[in-house]
Amino acid sequence: MSDSVTMDKIVSLCKRRGFIFQSSEIYGGLGSCWDYGPVGVELKRNVKNAWWRSMVESRGDSVGLDCSIMMHPTVWRASGHVEGFSDPLVECKVCHMRWRADQLDKPACPSCGGELTEPRNFNLMFKTFMGPVEEDAAVVYLRPETAQGIFVNFENVVTTTRKRLPLGIAQIGKSFRNEITPGNFTFRTREFEQMEMEFFVKPGTDEEWYRYWAGERFKWYLDLGIRAENLRMREHEKSELAHYAKACADVEYLFPIGWSELEGIANRADFDLTQHAKWSGKDLSYFDSQTNERFIPYVIEPSAGADRSVLAFLVDAYREEDVEGTTRVVLKLHPSLAPVKVAILPLSRNEKLTPLAKEIHERLSRNFVTEYDDTQSIGRRYRRQDEIGTPLCVTVDFESLEDNQVTIRDRDSLAQIRLPVARLEEALKAKLAGESFDAGSLWAGARA
């Protein structure tokens, strides 16, 4: 990780440029809740779209799902969450701060050194009431993971799609956990978005598929530009495994807070379908017509966090560079993740330049996510585009009116070239697809 990046710098950039704001800020904020601003929502959508493309659209063996957040309360008994989804909570008898007992180095309050209470198990699920009466019979939970919606729909999906195993079912959506120690910006929050796939396979092939998914998911982050030295895979010890898991590995990222989990890949075996079959009384086995066998499928689950991924992409892209004696802050985001792909910047807000600049913007916005900006000095506008990670800027100047050429500026190398307006789309597409900025043939005829 770059030495210069800290969580404070990321938080400050996010607020300054409109990636992420504190929730309800004008009322003093709400702990661990965050709102995505205009460029943040684009970045997050791009991350989720990249995941969906890779997990659903580009595969023939998976489909998508979008389940409701509130589910039948028995789901959470069957899944083990009512019984076991809890953290050991201790409270300081002096300052009343609360801590997770399993995260403390010594049995004293990390804040004031005071004596702690005995640990008690604190369930992380948010409870609410459905309907007008607040009584136990009306209790429902906000889902703490999207996975259970997939398990309880397994039969619906198999029946309606007529798909055979192996079959992946993917879902992106909000989950809620009443975390005892949320924090580190969007790393751990009480409301967050998950990107989960349950991949149903024939028992006996599960270990192979587990290794396959661990490899695929690791590669996904690298393909989207995460630097290899900041990413590692960590296999869980047997003692660390969740109650449902036969094996689990975490993709870890070197956040400013140290190596931390980005995504988990688990072999859940037949735990979930067996449990839901037992509690619902429905047969959730699968009949393989090719081998005439009936069995409960095993499940491999790659489970990622959308917010945590966004944070990792932001941290990894963040650079401070010395340019002619001043510091340039730039987000070197992968072009497919960048909130804005091309900014159109007339040299100044001049009535002679505006018509051509607007015409170019209108044309480019049909093919690219663009931004038109003619406020402030050109230097300040470049700085803003660098800080939101815009890969390319197109500048229209007075010469453009004479020769019908414009300047393209590359975010990463700061190289600038001029080329005819007529070839802009072709050039921008090639560049966003990763072509080197000074690639010969495309730019032939362009003036440097």
Ligand code: GAP
């Ligand atoms: N269905 C399995 C499951 O939910 P998990 O390891 O508890 O597994 C998966 O969560 C991912 O969801 C994590 O790797 C993380 O990216 C994200 N996640 C979990 N809790 C989170 C929280 N409180 N805030 C932000 N992201 C969280």
